[in-house]
Amino acid sequence: MSGASPVAPLREFVVAFGRLLDGGPDEPRILSEGRALLRTLVARDDWLPDAFAQPDPAHYQQFLLHADSTERFSVVSFVWGPGQATPVHDHTVWGLVGMLRGAEYSQGHAVGSDGRARPEGKAVRLDTGHVEAVSPTIGDLHRVHNAHAGRVSISIHVYGANIGAVRRHTYPAEGGRKPFVSGYSNTLLPNLWDRSAEFRSTTSA
Numbered sequence: 678m679s680g681a682s683p684v685a686p687l688r689e690f691v692v693a694f695g696r697l698l699d700g701g702p703d704e705p706r707i708l709s710e711g712r713a714l715l716r717t718l719v720a721r722d723d724w725l726p727d728a729f730a731q732p733d734p735a736h737y738q739q740f741l742l743h744a745d746s747t748e749r750f751s752v753v754s755f756v757w758g759p760g761q762a763t764p765v766h767d768h769t770v771w772g773l774v775g776m777l778r779g780a781e782y783s784q785g786h787a788v789g790s791d792g793r794a795r796p797e798g799k800a801v802r803l804d805t806g807h808v809e810a811v812s813p814t815i816g817d818l819h820r821v822h823n824a825h826a827g828r829v830s831i832s833i834h835v836y837g838a839n840i841g842a843v844r845r846h847t848y849p850a851e852g853g854r855k856p857f858v859s860g861y862s863n864t865l866l867p868n869l870w871d872r873s874a875e876f877r878s879t880t881s882a
């Protein structure tokens with residue numbers, strides 16, 4: 678689209694996601710229609726500004742890209758350095774994970790009667806363009822790691838809350854669970870709303 682900002686696909690995604698939630702849909706509908714929206718977003722890899730695609734040598738990064746004004750949802754880019762992984766954790770809200778660049782593994786977990794979280798089922802490999810879902814109703818505990826030991830992978834996540842400020846948990850190997858509030862790696866957000874170029878291009882003689 679001539680004159681459109683490079684981040685236009687992300688703006689269109691957040692507008693469409695807000696419209697989806699406006700109708701107060703139930704979780705299955707959010708996950709199925711939201712999955713289609715996220716699949717469209719990650720089908721192309723030309724819109725994520727470089728500032729939100731930078732790995733850190735020590736830890737995976739989670740950059741907030743957009744938070745809904747009433748915190749109904751948030752959009753985050755997860756940047757995985759080579760071999761980086763999360764601890765086993767929960768979300769407490771629905772979430773969608775779309776693979777933008779590279780690949781990752783998500784290993785579901787369940788807490789046994791001894792209070793320890795253990796792997797459940799096979800790890801799911803997400804390749805570029807794939808979308809997965811998590812939630813307390815369909816399975817909320819997992820451990821995620823970069824499928825690549827030698828390159829960066831990036832996934833785009835959407836959650837049913839301002840996820841960086843949600844009280845949730847990690848599940849250490851010795852059992853039990855620890856309170857966890859993830860926060861974000863960034864203090865500044867991408868500017869989704871400068872649409873001047875697209876209007877200038879249609880009004881110029």
Ligand SMILES: [Fe+2]
Pocket residue numbers: 766767768811819821
């Ligand atoms: Fe997760």
